[in-house]
Amino acid sequence: MVQNGGRIGSRNTFRLIALGDIPARSGELPERTFIIPHLQLSQGGALELADRLVEAVDQLDSVSIGIAPLMRDGGMLYNGRSWELAPGAGGGSFGHMHHSSNNSMHMELPRTISRGAMRDGGWGEIHPFSGVNGLGTDDTDYVIIWGARDEEELEVIWLFVQAAYACARGVLP
Numbered sequence: 706m707v708q709n710g711g712r713i714g715s716r717n718t719f720r721l722i723a724l725g726d727i728p729a730r731s732g733e734l735p736e737r738t739f740i741i742p743h744l745q746l747s748q749g750g751a752l753e754l755a756d757r758l759v760e761a762v763d764q765l766d767s768v769s770i771g772i773a774p775l776m777r778d779g780g781m782l783y784n785g786r787s788w789e790l791a792p793g794a795g796g797g798s799f800g801h802m803h804h805s806s807n808n809s810m811h812m813e814l815p816r817t818i819s820r821g822a823m824r825d826g827g828w829g830e831i832h833p834f835s836g837v838n839g840l841g842t843d844d845t846d847y848v849i850i851w852g853a854r855d856e857e858e859l860e861v862i863w864l865f866v867q868a869a870y871a872c873a874r875g876v877l878p
Contacts, residue, residue: 727822727826727828727861727864728826728861729825729826729827730826730827730828730851730858730861732748734827734830734851735747735748735807735809735851736748737830737849739833740833741833741834743811743832743833743834743849744803744807744809744849745803745807745809745849745851745852746807747807748807748851748852748854749807749808749809749852749854750807750808750852750853750854750855750858750859752808754808754852754853754854754855754856754859755802755808755852755853757859758802758808758853758859758862758863758866759802761863761866762800762866762870765870767874768870771798797873799812799813799869799870799872799873800812800813800866800869803852807851807852808852808853809829809849809850809851809852810849810850810852810862810866811832811847811848811849811850812847812848812850812865812866812869813842813845813846813847813848813869813872813873814845814846814848814865814868814869814872815844815845815868815872816844816845816846818865818868819831819845819846819848820846823848823850823865824848828850828851828861828862828865829848829849829850829851829865830848830849831846831847831848832846832847832848832849834847835847835848845872850862850865
């Protein structure tokens, strides 16, 4: 279980500044689709890492974990895990995690992060539909973040999730 005082479960605004100093993701980019659905196809992490991340997200104020029935896997529909803000706290989804075979996720990030630490560091890429049909805004990009393969990557991904959460709440421009 994620502990509130532990690194992955802790919320520390100062750590969001650390996004500018994160290391590049090691190795090659994962295989992925370039069409919709936009998915990571290789280099998936352990289910335990995904579960820890979802537990940490669930501890954020005004967040509930829902089901996002929006993915297809081998022709079968399956449910991702959607992160919902309560009305009055921004409302709506600020991200969702895909099937446990890869633990990738979609979220909205401020462009300064999505086109900096996220993209340039190899942690994800901008969704092909970002800026279309309500995905992304003039100041944000809708992105895919590659699933964590180990503990160190989980810590970095937790920073991106916190940035998406802060952005959705209007705390981070």
